Amino acid sequence: MRFVFSPPADEAAGLLTLPFGQPLEEWQDERLVEIRQRGLSRHVVRFIAEGGELYALKALSERLARREYRLLRALAELNVPAVEVVGIVVDRGPDLDAILVTRFLEYSTTYRALFSSPRVGQPTDRLLDALVELLVRLHLSGFFWGDCSLSNTLFRYDAGTLGAYLVDAETSEQHPVLTDGQRNWDVELAVERVSGELMDLQAGELLPDDIDPLETGEEIQHRYEALWEELTREETLRPQEQRHRIAKRLRRLNDLGFDADELELISTPEGSQLRIRTKVAEAGQHSAQLFRQTGITADEHQARRLLNDIASFHGYLAEQAGRDVGTTAAANSYFETVLPTVPDPLTPGTDDTGEFSRILGP
Amino acid sequence: MAPVSLEKINKVYENGFHAVKDLSVTIADGEFMVLVGPSGCGKTTALRMVAGLEDITSGILLIGGKEANDETPKQRDIAMVFQNYALYPHMTVADNIGFALKLRKLPKDQLRAKVNEAAEILGLTDWLDRKPGQLSGGQRQRVAMGRAIVREPSVFLMDEPLSNLDAKLRVQMRAEVQRIQRRIGVSTIYVTHDQVEAMTMGDRVTVLREGVLQQVDTPQVLYDNPDNIFVAAFIGSPSMNLYDATLGADARSLKLGSQEVDLPESVLLARPALRGYSGKKVVAGLRPEHLPAEADNATGPKLVGDVELIEALGSEQVVHFTIDANRVLAEGAVDKDEAAAVKHGEGVARIGAKIPVKVGDKITFAVSIEDMKFFDEATGLAIRG
Numbered sequence: 001m002r003f004v005f006s007p008p009a010d011e012a013a014g015l016l017t018l019p020f021g022q023p024l025e026e027w028q029d030e031r032l033v034e035i036r037q038r039g040l041s042r043h044v045v046r047f048i049a050e051g052g053e054l055y056a057l058k059a060l061s062e063r064l065a066r067r068e069y070r071l072l073r074a075l076a077e078l079n080v081p082a083v084e085v086v087g088i089v090v091d092r093g094p095d096l097d098a099i100l101v102t103r104f105l106e107y108s109t110t111y112r113a114l115f116s117s118p119r120v121g122q123p124t125d126r127l128l129d130a131l132v133e134l135l136v137r138l139h140l141s142g143f144f145w146g147d148c149s150l151s152n153t154l155f156r157y158d159a160g161t162l163g164a165y166l167v168d169a170e171t172s173e174q175h176p177v178l179t180d181g182q183r184n185w186d187v188e189l190a191v192e193r194v195s196g197e198l199m200d201l202q203a204g205e206l207l208p209d210d211i212d213p214l215e216t217g218e219e220i221q222h223r224y225e226a227l228w229e230e231l232t233r234e235e236t237l238r239p240q241e242q243r244h245r246i247a248k249r250l251r252r253l254n255d256l257g258f259d260a261d262e263l264e265l266i267s268t269p270e271g272s273q274l275r276i277r278t279k280v281a282e283a284g285q286h287s288a289q290l291f292r293q294t295g296i297t298a299d300e301h302q303a304r305r306l307l308n309d310i311a312s313f314h315g316y317l318a319e320q321a322g323r324d325v326g327t328t329a330a331a332n333s334y335f336e337t338v339l340p341t342v343p344d345p346l347t348p349g350t351d352d353t354g355e356f357s358r359i360l361g362p
Numbered sequence: 363m364a365p366v367s368l369e370k371i372n373k374v375y376e377n378g379f380h381a382v383k384d385l386s387v388t389i390a391d392g393e394f395m396v397l398v399g400p401s402g403c404g405k406t407t408a409l410r411m412v413a414g415l416e417d418i419t420s421g422i423l424l425i426g427g428k429e430a431n432d433e434t435p436k437q438r439d440i441a442m443v444f445q446n447y448a449l450y451p452h453m454t455v456a457d458n459i460g461f462a463l464k465l466r467k468l469p470k471d472q473l474r475a476k477v478n479e480a481a482e483i484l485g486l487t488d489w490l491d492r493k494p495g496q497l498s499g500g501q502r503q504r505v506a507m508g509r510a511i512v513r514e515p516s517v518f519l520m521d522e523p524l525s526n527l528d529a530k531l532r533v534q535m536r537a538e539v540q541r542i543q544r545r546i547g548v549s550t551i552y553v554t555h556d557q558v559e560a561m562t563m564g565d566r567v568t569v570l571r572e573g574v575l576q577q578v579d580t581p582q583v584l585y586d587n588p589d590n591i592f593v594a595a596f597i598g599s600p601s602m603n604l605y606d607a608t609l610g611a612d613a614r615s616l617k618l619g620s621q622e623v624d625l626p627e628s629v630l631l632a633r634p635a636l637r638g639y640s641g642k643k644v645v646a647g648l649r650p651e652h653l654p655a656e657a658d659n660a661t662g663p664k665l666v667g668d669v670e671l672i673e674a675l676g677s678e679q680v681v682h683f684t685i686d687a688n689r690v691l692a693e694g695a696v697d698k699d700e701a702a703a704v705k706h707g708e709g710v711a712r713i714g715a716k717i718p719v720k721v722g723d724k725i726t727f728a729v730s731i732e733d734m735k736f737f738d739e740a741t742g743l744a745i746r747g
Contacts, residue, residue, distance in 0.1 A: 200451065
C-alpha cells in the first residue's frame with residue numbers, strides 16, 4: 001500500500017492505521033462516521049473522524065484518483081473554493097480501487113440538509129447564487145467541471161449568504177482558457193443535474209411545495225449568463241467618462257469577489273472599447289501585489305482601491321501614448337503625478353468618482 | 363439520425379500543440395464508428411470538436427449535411443452517453459429515464475410513450491416502477507443509456523464510457539451498447555484506447571496516432587490489411603510479430619536473422635511492388651496465428667525459435683519465443699512498459715493446445731507465407747500493389 005499525500009499532513013498520520021487492505025464498503029472501523037443528508041455519489045464514499053478532523057474517503061480507480069488529486073491541488077493553488085485534498089492511497093491489494101482522501105469541509109452542509117432543515121428560510125436563491133458563482137469562478141480559472149451538480153457541492157453559511165465549494169473534480173479538466181462550448185456544456189449539465197436532484201427531493205417529499213424543480217434548474221442558466229456578462233462584457237466608453245467608468249467597473253468586479261487580470265482599451269470611432277480579462281480574487285493578494293509593484297504596505301481593501309486606480313490610470317496612459325506603457329511605469333507615474341494632487345483631506349461632499357475625474361482630468 | 367463528416371479538421375491549441383491534423387472521416391447514417399489510438403493521439407479532441415466542446419481551428423464539420431462548426435452543443439442535437447451518470451434514489455426507473463424530457467416540457471403521454479419504448483429496447487420494462495437501489499450494475503448503466511435514447515438525438519458521442527466499470531461488467535456492457543445502437547440506428551462515435559473494444563464494437567474503426575489518421579476501415583480489414591507498421595502493431599492482441607528482414611536478390615526469399623524463408627511466386631503476384639525491394643531491407647510481419655507449430659510431415663517455409671514462455675489457455679497455447687532477427691516496435695503502438703519488456707527477437711505464436719512444448723525447447727513453426735505482411739523500412743507503409 002502507498003499513501004501519496006501533500007505535506008504537511010501530520011494530523012492525517014492516524015489514517016495510516018485504517019484497514020486499507022479491505023474493500024471500503026466492508027470497513028467496520030470505530031472511526032467511521034455517518035453523514036446524514038449527504039449528496040449522491042457513483043462511488044463508495046465513507047467518512048472517518050481522526051485526530052479531531054473529519055475526512056471523506058472515496059474509492060475509485062487509481063487513474064481517476066490520481067487525476068482528481070492533481071486537479072484538487074490545482075484548484076487550491078488557484079484559490080477556487082473546493083474541498084482540501086489530503087492524499088491518495090494506491091496499491092491496496094488485488095482488485096481494490098485506490099482511495100482519495102479529502103478533508104471534510106468544516107461547518108459545511110449539503111443541499112439535502114439545507115432543504116430538509118433550513119436555518120434561515122428557504123435556501124433556493126442563495127443556493128443557486130452560490131453554485132453559479134462557483135461555476136463562474138471555475139470557468140474564469142480555466143476549469144471545466146464536467147459534472148456541476150448540487151451533489152458535487154458543499155455549502156457553508158457566510159454572513160447570511162451561502163458559499164459553495166466543489167467536492168468532486170473527477171470529471172474536471174484544466175485548460176488555459178475555456179471555449180464557449182465547454183462553458184455552455186457545463187451550464188446545460190448543471191441545469192439538468194440540479195433539476196434532477198430537486199425532482200428527486202420532491203419524489204422523496206423533502207422539497208417544499210412552492211419550489212418548482214424545473215424552474216429552479218433553469219434559473220441557473222439565467223443567473224450564470226447574467227454574472228458572466230457582468231464580469232466579462234466589453235463596453236464602449238466615451239472619452240470624457242472613460243476613467244471613472246473603468247474605476248466603477250473595477251469596483252463592481254471587486255464587490256462581486258473578482259479582479260481584473262488585464263485591461264485593454266481599443267480605440268474605435270465611437271469611443272474606447274474596454275475589454276477586461278477577469279480573474280478570481282485571492283485572499284490578501286491585493287496587499288501582496290501592491291507591495292510588489294510599489295513597495296507600499298496597505299490593508300487588503302485599501303490596496304485593492306489603489307491597484308484599481310493604478311489600473312485605470314494605466315489604461316489612460318496607454319491610450320494617450322498609443323501603446324502599452326507597462327505596469328511598473330504606470331504605477332510610478334501614478335505616484336509621481338496623481339497622488340501629489342490629492343487634497344488632504346478630500347474635500348467634503350466630493351464623491352469618489354468626481355474626485356478621481358478631477359485628479360486625472362486634463 | 364444524421365451522418366457526420368469531418369473534412370480536413372485541424373485543432374491547434376494556443377500553445378502551438380497541433381492535436382488533430384487534417385482529419386477527414388465520414389460516419390454514415392446509423393454507423394457505429396470507433397476512434398482508437400494510444401494516449402495523446404487526438405481521438406478525444408476529435409470527439410470534443412464534434413460535440414462542440416473544443417473549437418475547430420480549421421476544416422469543416424458537417425452534421426446531417428449541415429455545417430456545425432459554429433453551433434452550440436445543444437444546437438448540434440448530440441447526446442453524450444452515460445458520461446458521469448447519476449441515478450436519483452427516490453425516483454423510479456421510469457422517472458430516471460424520462461426526467462430530461464420533463465425539462466423539455468414534453469406532454470406526459472408522449473413522455474411515457476418514449477420511456478416505454480426505451481425501456482423495451484433496454485430490457486427494463488419490468489423495472490420501470492422500481493427504484494435504482496433495486497437494480498444491478500448493468501441495469502443501472504442501461505438506465506443511464508435510456509436517458510440518452512429518449513432524447514432521440516441525431517448522434518451519440520461516447521468517450522470511454524466503460525472505462526470505470528469492472529472487467530466483467532465492461533465486457534457485458536460492450537455487447538449491450540452494440541446491441542442497443544444497432545436497434546436504434548443512431549450514428550455513433552465511440553472513443554476508446556482499447557483496441558479490443560474497438561475491434562469488437564465498431565462497424566468501422568478509425569485509427570489515430572499523434573493527431574494523424576492512420577487508417578479507417580472495418581475491423582477485419584484493419585486486421586488483415588494494415589496500411590502501415592503502426593496499425594499492424596496496434597491492432598490485434600497479441601500484436602503482429604514484426605521483424606527487420608532482407609529480401610533476396612530476386613525477391614524469392616526473405617532473410618530473418620540467420621534464417622531464410624522462401625517466397626513463392628504467389629506472394630509476389632499478390633504484391634507486385636515487392637519486386638522493387640529485391641535485395642533491400644523491409645519489415646516483415648506475421649500474426650501469431652500464422653505461425654502454427656509444424657506437423658512432422660509438413661513442407662513449406664519454416665521458422666525455428668527458442669521457447670521462452672508458454673501461456674496455456676485450454677483451447678490453445680500462446681508461445682513466446684525468440685529468433686535472432688531484430689524485432690521492430692512501432693512507437694506508441696504498445697505502452698512503454700510493455701515495449702521495454704520485449705526481448706530482442708521476441709515473437710508470439712498461437713499453437714494447438716495438445717502440442718507438447720516446454721520452455722527451453724527449440725520449436726519449428728510452419729510459416730503461413732501468404733499471410734505475411736511487408737512494410738517499407740523507411741516509411742513504414744505497407745508494400746502491396
